[in-house]
Amino acid sequence: MFFISDLIKIGRFYRYLKYRNKFKSFGKNSDLMNPLRINGYKNITICNKVSIGQQGWLAAVPLTDSPICELVFREGAIIGNFCHIIATGSITIEENASVGNYVYISDNLHTYDNIKTPISRQSITQLNHIVIGEGAVIGDHVSIIGASIGKFSVIGANSVVTKDVPDYCIAIGSPARIIKQYCYENSGNYNLSGNK
Amino acid sequence: MSILHIIAKNIGYIKRDIKALLYKWIFCNFGSKSSLSDPLKIHGSKRIYIGNRVTIAKQCWIAAMPLTSSDKCELIFNDGVTIGDFNHIYATRSIIFEKDVLTANFVYISDNLHCFEDINTPIKNQPIKQLKIVVIGEGCWIGEHVSIIGASVGKHSVVGANSVVTHDIPDYCVAVGSPARIIKRYNFDTKQWEKTDKDGNFLSKDN
Numbered sequence: 001m002f003f004i005s006d007l008i009k010i011g012r013f014y015r016y017l018k019y020r021n022k023f024k025s026f027g028k029n030s031d032l033m034n035p036l037r038i039n040g041y042k043n044i045t046i047c048n049k050v051s052i053g054q055q056g057w058l059a060a061v062p063l064t065d066s067p068i069c070e071l072v073f074r075e076g077a078i079i080g081n082f083c084h085i086i087a088t089g090s091i092t093i094e095e096n097a098s099v100g101n102y103v104y105i106s107d108n109l110h111t112y113d114n115i116k117t118p119i120s121r122q123s124i125t126q127l128n129h130i131v132i133g134e135g136a137v138i139g140d141h142v143s144i145i146g147a148s149i150g151k152f153s154v155i156g157a158n159s160v161v162t163k164d165v166p167d168y169c170i171a172i173g174s175p176a177r178i179i180k181q182y183c184y185e186n187s188g189n190y191n192l193s194g195n196k
Numbered sequence: 197m198s199i200l201h202i203i204a205k206n207i208g209y210i211k212r213d214i215k216a217l218l219y220k221w222i223f224c225n226f227g228s229k230s231s232l233s234d235p236l237k238i239h240g241s242k243r244i245y246i247g248n249r250v251t252i253a254k255q256c257w258i259a260a261m262p263l264t265s266s267d268k269c270e271l272i273f274n275d276g277v278t279i280g281d282f283n284h285i286y287a288t289r290s291i292i293f294e295k296d297v298l299t300a301n302f303v304y305i306s307d308n309l310h311c312f313e314d315i316n317t318p319i320k321n322q323p324i325k326q327l328k329i330v331v332i333g334e335g336c337w338i339g340e341h342v343s344i345i346g347a348s349v350g351k352h353s354v355v356g357a358n359s360v361v362t363h364d365i366p367d368y369c370v371a372v373g374s375p376a377r378i379i380k381r382y383n384f385d386t387k388q389w390e391k392t393d394k395d396g397n398f399l400s401k402d403n
Binding site: 036037055057082084102104110112113115117118119120121141143145158159160174 | 254255276278281282295296297298300301302334335336337339340341352354356357358359368370372373374382389
């Protein structure tokens with residue numbers, strides 16, 4: 001007797017066999033469903049129990065002169081559908097981080113300094129390396145451009161993160177501002193501090 | 197090198213050119229070296245003009261439908277335009293992409309809106325309202341998740357991620373936010389990009 005859960009397991013095992021040798025590493029219980037596009041397979045590490053949704057675009061291509069080029073998904077990270085993650089330096093998604101749908105994470109930007117050349121033909125600038133902290137939650141439609149997210153932080157939907165967000169914070173808006181931070185004195189409660 | 201090797205090496209170009217034969221027949225114009233891979237929907241293809249070396253990535257919805265009974269309806273991609281994945285471009289009168297425009301993923305560009313004046317009719321049954329025509333200037337860069345609704349973007353300007361553009365953006369500007377405001381402008385005197393206030397005046401250096 002086959003159950004639907006068995007079919008899902010078979011599908012996942014098939015994808016494991018398909019991707020196992022293509023990526024730098026691909027964990028046994030990981031899943032990557034129907035990707036839109038993957039560039040630079042050999043720079044992408046997918047640890048165990050990672051789940052990446054449909055139609056995602058993963059890229060790790062050394063377009064800048066950064067010494068390393070890697071995209072790492074640590075154990076238990078969950079990425080939503082339609083994600084667009086493009087690393088020219090280093091992007092690490094730590095353990096059990098959860099990323100929503102339509103999220104854009106990038107550590108590079110197009111240069112627009114030269115006004116004589118179209119921006120599409122100018123070079124790429126490297127920004128800071130990105131670490132999405134352990135257990136962080138990223139909402140839908142968020143753009144993270146050259147900034148890191150701390151441990152157990154929450155980013156609200158439609159935010160644009162361009163500066164680092166520390167640990168245990170809630171940040172929203174465009175550009176993202178911290179609206180709440182975990183208060184150790186009054187443990188268990190979030191402190192509604194107005195500081196940025 | 198055998199013929200099979202040559203075919204295997206150029207399979208992408210061969211696929212593109214075979215598709216182009218079909219698209220030349222469907223569209224008003226489909227230039228050479230242009231590619232349109234795996235579109236989501238194409239409406240009113242006879243009113244869509246695609247120039248040379250245009251790349252339209254996967255799952256885009258491009259449409260030019262005269263729903264507002266305007267006399268002309270056109271959607272023009274000039275030479276060298278690059279459109280990202282999952283874009284949604286809907287023209288009821290005129291949307292023009294000038295040369296070498298670059299758009300990221302999930303961009304929405306439209307020159308029309310649903311009417312919502314009548315409160316007794318569901319908005320989806322109300323007519324479509326025509327807004328100003330949209331011109332995306334030469335060499336522009338439109339960021340991720342941007343919505344451009346009835347407004348134009350000037351030459352060589354940059355629109356930041358998650359912005360909503362409802363007012364025209366002049367040439368050589370960086371605009372971000374919802375609604376999009378100018379934060380940087382190219383200063384032709386110093387030949388540098390400098391920060392500005394929201395009206396586009398340069399901030400003095402000490403601020």
